[in-house]
Amino acid sequence: MEQPVVPHVVFLPFPAQGHVKPMLMLAELLSQAGFEATFINSNHIQDRLEHSTDIATMYCRFPKFQFRSIPDGLPSDHPRSGSSISQLLIASRDETRTEFRNLLVNLGQKNGRWEPPTCIIADGIMSFAIDIAEELTIPVITFRTFSACCTWTYFHLTKLIEEGEVPFQGDVDMDKTITCIPGLEGTLRYRDLPSICRRKEANDPLFQFFIKETAAMPRASGLILNTFDRLEASMVSKLGSFFSKIYTLGPLQGLFDTFAESPSARTSSNGLLWKEDRGCMTWLDSHPSRSVIYVSFGSLVGLFRDQLLEFWHGLVNSGKPFLWVIRSDSIMEEDGVSEVPLQLKAATEERGCIVDWAPQEEVLAHPAIGGFLTHSGWNSTLESIFAGVPMVCWPMIADQQVNSRCVSELWKIGFDMKDKCERAVIEKLVRDLMESDEIVKSTDEFAGMARDSVKEGGSSYSNLQKLIDDIKSMSLAGKVSSSSVG
Numbered sequence: 001m002e003q004p005v006v007p008h009v010v011f012l013p014f015p016a017q018g019h020v021k022p023m024l025m026l027a028e029l030l031s032q033a034g035f036e037a038t039f040i041n042s043n044h045i046q047d048r049l050e051h052s053t054d055i056a057t058m059y060c061r062f063p064k065f066q067f068r069s070i071p072d073g074l075p076s077d078h079p080r081s082g083s084s085i086s087q088l089l090i091a092s093r094d095e096t097r098t099e100f101r102n103l104l105v106n107l108g109q110k111n112g113r114w115e116p117p118t119c120i121i122a123d124g125i126m127s128f129a130i131d132i133a134e135e136l137t138i139p140v141i142t143f144r145t146f147s148a149c150c151t152w153t154y155f156h157l158t159k160l161i162e163e164g165e166v167p168f169q170g171d172v173d174m175d176k177t178i179t180c181i182p183g184l185e186g187t188l189r190y191r192d193l194p195s196i197c198r199r200k201e202a203n204d205p206l207f208q209f210f211i212k213e214t215a216a217m218p219r220a221s222g223l224i225l226n227t228f229d230r231l232e233a234s235m236v237s238k239l240g241s242f243f244s245k246i247y248t249l250g251p252l253q254g255l256f257d258t259f260a261e262s263p264s265a266r267t268s269s270n271g272l273l274w275k276e277d278r279g280c281m282t283w284l285d286s287h288p289s290r291s292v293i294y295v296s297f298g299s300l301v302g303l304f305r306d307q308l309l310e311f312w313h314g315l316v317n318s319g320k321p322f323l324w325v326i327r328s329d330s331i332m333e334e335d336g337v338s339e340v341p342l343q344l345k346a347a348t349e350e351r352g353c354i355v356d357w358a359p360q361e362e363v364l365a366h367p368a369i370g371g372f373l374t375h376s377g378w379n380s381t382l383e384s385i386f387a388g389v390p391m392v393c394w395p396m397i398a399d400q401q402v403n404s405r406c407v408s409e410l411w412k413i414g415f416d417m418k419d420k421c422e423r424a425v426i427e428k429l430v431r432d433l434m435e436s437d438e439i440v441k442s443t444d445e446f447a448g449m450a451r452d453s454v455k456e457g458g459s460s461y462s463n464l465q466k467l468i469d470d471i472k473s474m475s476l477a478g479k480v481s482s483s484s485v486g
Contacts (some may be wrong), residue, residue: 222246
């Protein structure tokens, strides 16, 4: 009797934690569905993953799951964070293409026959994967790790240039409203546009990078978003003008928990590339319900020393106990990276807890947490919504400006503090956030919607099944053809 076809999916994330993490969750979900999965990291990411996580133990329950790695085009000592992230973007585009193609061809050559992977799920800013997939006639689905709202905004970068809205010229009123993005008229201000809009020239390489990457996305067979329909229905609908199929699968952490065989079966660690300090969970256990403000600016954003001190004074003056994640590489100086001042750590002991990295999803779910001071990365935003934790947003790069505006203006589940780093403002917003019954009520409502979306019959639950079925159909279609590729 002929054996059933097992779909083989190749995953290609952009090499940064905020991109690797959601795609790794999706890879695990498809592995649970019986798929073969090849997850391609950069050498740098794979090395960090192996040093921070026991991946052999974590993934042994998926016998058809494998990691492979390729170069990202940067030297091993490159920081790959903060202001240098643009170099990683360009290098990944220019240097990874050939290595990725060679790996795909190698994966597809079996017993002298061309048996390519069923499909590729590639990051939305790795469009060279679409070029190669078209060459090798492999279906590709693009996974944009931004919100639907921000993805829609990126599709209008060229329109913003044509209308003279960007790049910003001269002394711009940053609170002026943008009117040329359909569906967001009256919502986004100049200061709420993605950070690349603050580049000085329209032909800036980074600006053009995002225009070209976004323009390539509709060539894919479909779009995956880590969001849920009731949160961004109008933006998802508008993106339908570019994509025939859109799979909203968020919040992925909730969807994963729904399908996990047991709570301990979950393998996609929040730490991923960082060792978690779990002592902070014991510290949280000693605090009353909704009393602690959690502070984390993600895996890429850095702080200058004066910004660090403004945040510290603002947090202390708020009178609220705080749990603060400060990465070892996150404090920037003119001559490099600095460490957290010892006197600041000592002075924090009575007021809060500082750790290098925390198990964020567990922290946000802890009853002691009453607020989240965040950089507004999309993963963190969605995790906070899922946990029902209101936010104070301090965005810095990429999609964070758009996300923070959605939190404060569209969903009304927090405050937007962008372009400010003053202790008095921090103190006031932390207090207001922790003491606002209205925001807590709104946040609880969105948390309920998020949880409903990942339950059986929910929109994200159903969309995952559609994705599984569509990939199985690709596998059956691909079975009838074979050829030789060199």
